[in-house]
Amino acid sequence: MAKYIILDTETTGTGEVDRIVQLGFLVLNGKAVDVYNDLCSTDVPISYPAMEVHGITPEMIEGKPVCVDTSAFKALGQLNTADNILIIHNAPFDLGMLSKENFTSKMRLIDTLRCAKHLFEDEEVHRLQYFRYRLELYKQEEAEANALGIVVKAHDAIGDVLILKLFLSELRKKLEERFGSVNPIDKMVELTQTPVFYTKALRFGKHKGKTLQKSGLRIKDT
Numbered sequence: 001m002a003k004y005i006i007l008d009t010e011t012t013g014t015g016e017v018d019r020i021v022q023l024g025f026l027v028l029n030g031k032a033v034d035v036y037n038d039l040c041s042t043d044v045p046i047s048y049p050a051m052e053v054h055g056i057t058p059e060m061i062e063g064k065p066v067c068v069d070t071s072a073f074k075a076l077g078q079l080n081t082a083d084n085i086l087i088i089h090n091a092p093f094d095l096g097m098l099s100k101e102n103f104t105s106k107m108r109l110i111d112t113l114r115c116a117k118h119l120f121e122d123e124e125v126h127r128l129q130y131f132r133y134r135l136e137l138y139k140q141e142e143a144e145a146n147a148l149g150i151v152v153k154a155h156d157a158i159g160d161v162l163i164l165k166l167f168l169s170e171l172r173k174k175l176e177e178r179f180g181s182v183n184p185i186d187k188m189v190e191l192t193q194t195p196v197f198y199t200k201a202l203r204f205g206k207h208k209g210k211t212l213q214k215s216g217l218r219i220k221d222t
Helices: 048-054 071-079 091-099 112-119 128-134 138-148 157-179 184-192
Strands: 004-011 020-029 032-039 085-088 108-111
Touching (some): 004 071, 020 157, 032 071, 085 157, 108 184, 112 157, 128 157
Antiparallel strands (some): 004 020, 020 032
């Protein structure tokens, strides 16, 4: 039976040299849910803009193991099989950071950012925190967090994972409205692999009046 791994990272920044300082994910296995949430140390200083977003300070990761030595990373390695489904919002960013720890996913991938751009195409932005408020997910998160023993913090890795779990239900509703009785997992995997095109013409520059394909950008988009 496939397991569903809903994952997020927090990092020292968004550049090529930056590294993971928190790895959090939920493992959905039937009715069972396992929670992994580890802070980790790195030699790369946490940038102030990153600190402003996730609230992780140098003191909080002092003395913590490096990412590859955390329980979360080791568990992720054990889950890394073709039978399982990896679910991330803006997957290129997190997978890029994990690749610096020599992790390459073998799992089927659902990028909920890509899916959101297909299914909520009329929204101006598709950040996870935007949908937290736009879809009133914040009204459900406390009960969900209590059930799982999670402390909710905006932009904290495990807090974002919790919101992502709730957002998945909204994506499934949209899938049913749009495509009827399709297998939601297979369809989200398909949408993850499908290019996204702007539905509104650009209003400036040399591409004014044209639609352009969106490409995956390795930026933090929560």
